[in-house]
Structures are given as C-alpha cells and as structure tokens.
Amino acid sequence: MASCQPVKFANVSRLKYQAIRARIRAQASSLTIDGDSGTASGSTPLGKVAFSWSYDEAGQTLTVQCTSKPMLVSEATVAAKLRDLMESVTT
DSSP states (O other), X not given: OBOOOOEEEOSOOHHHHHHHHHHHHHHOTTOOOOSSEXXXXXXXXXXXXXXXXXXXXXXXXXXXXEEEBOTTSOHHHHHHXXXXXXXXXXX
C-alpha cells in the first residue's frame, strides 16, 4: 500500500465543503467524514484505501491526501477521482 501527494483545492466555501461531505457519505457509506479534519478508511474491490483531509474555512482550501491505496491504483487515478468529485459538486 502506498500513499499519494496531498491534493489541495482552492475556493471551497463552507457550503461546498458540506455538499462534498454529503456526496461522499451517499457514495461510500463505509467512510465516516465528520469535522474539518480527520482520517477515513474503507474498502474497494481492489483493496483498502485511507484518506486524510483538512478544511480551512478562512482560506477556503481543502487538502486531501490518500494515505493508503492498492498498488494497482495509480496516484494519478486517485488525484483524478478527487478532482472529478470536486467538479461534480456544485452549490
């Protein structure tokens, strides 16, 4: 299992951050996403994954890092999925 470089998202309002958390809960009920920072882990068909995140409301930034992923999943794939999630959430 390998970790990835953190991915930082700018211009994330509190409303958008709440919508992102709601989307994650709806799509991955095994992940608990509470608070402005923390860690979460779950399983995929390819293996276990774990993430850490930190939301800075004042700076409107969200930083997400995949701390553990299956070897068969590239870091680029993880980053692309995170970006897709961010783009799909509108407020």
